[in-house]
Amino acid sequence: MNEGKSDRRENAHRISHIESTPHRRTASASWRAWPTRTARNAAIAALCIWTTSYWNAALAQHKSMLDERVTQQSVADTICKPGYADTVSPPLDEMLAHKNQLLAERGIDADDSTDYALDRRVPIVLGGSPDALENFDLLPWGGHRGERRKELLTAKLKRCVCAGKMSLSAAQAAIAGDWPAQYAHLRRASCEDDQPGRATDSDDDGS
Structure with a gap:
């Protein structure tokens, strides 16, 4: 009889141990993941402080490059809305005229025009002006400072x-x-906590 009671106590102990093990494992996994998330958030916060300070210091000279319709309060209805850039972009022939003007100003042969992209210093999808001349630039498509790389970062x-x-x-x-200098750091930053894999897209640098 005593042996039966002992067996029942031992079985109960085993069941309790089995039921509690997954919870301990889950808690352990969450604890291990916590420093990673904290480090990512801290990196993003530090970057935001640095870039905001830089922007505030240089804002006066950059205002002409921005689209006044896009503000922090309006991002959901503007740049975060699918297809927004297409609705505000100038006609293609106007864009080609701007590109040809920049090519001529920089002494680049027309035969080499396909090697270059008409760039916006502040892209439309980040609130840049679609048509301000001050916002236009000319970048090579490839390379460390090229348009493909900038588009990925944008x-x-x-x-x-x-x-x-x-x-x-x-x-x-x-x-x-100086986005090329910050490229690797910015591309590694995770902006989707629920999709950590997206942060690894820095493997493709677009160059």
Whole structure:
């Protein structure tokens, strides 16, 4: 009889141990993941502080590059709205005229025009002016400072802004400043807590 009671107590102990194990494992996994999330958030916060400070110092000279319709309060109805850039972009022939003018000013042969992109210093999807001459630039498509690379970074910054992880002004400062120097750091930053894999897209640098 005593042996039966002992067996029942032992079985109860085993069941209790089995039921509690997954919870301990889950808690342990969450604890291990916590420093990673904290580090990512701290990195984004530090970057936002730096870029906002830079932007505030240089805002006066950059105002002409911005679209006054796009503010921190209006991002949901403007740049974060699918297809927004297409609705405000100038006609193609007007864009080609701007590109040809820049090519001529920089002494680039027309035969080499396909190697260059008409760039906006602050892209439309980050609140840049669609048609201000001050916002236009000419960049090679490839290379460390090329348009392909900048487009990848622009898409990442837009996701950060639309996810509420970065302010519009911080994103504008990052892309209008020395973005190639900040490229690797910015591309590694995670702007979607529920999709951590998206932060690894820095493997493709677009060059």
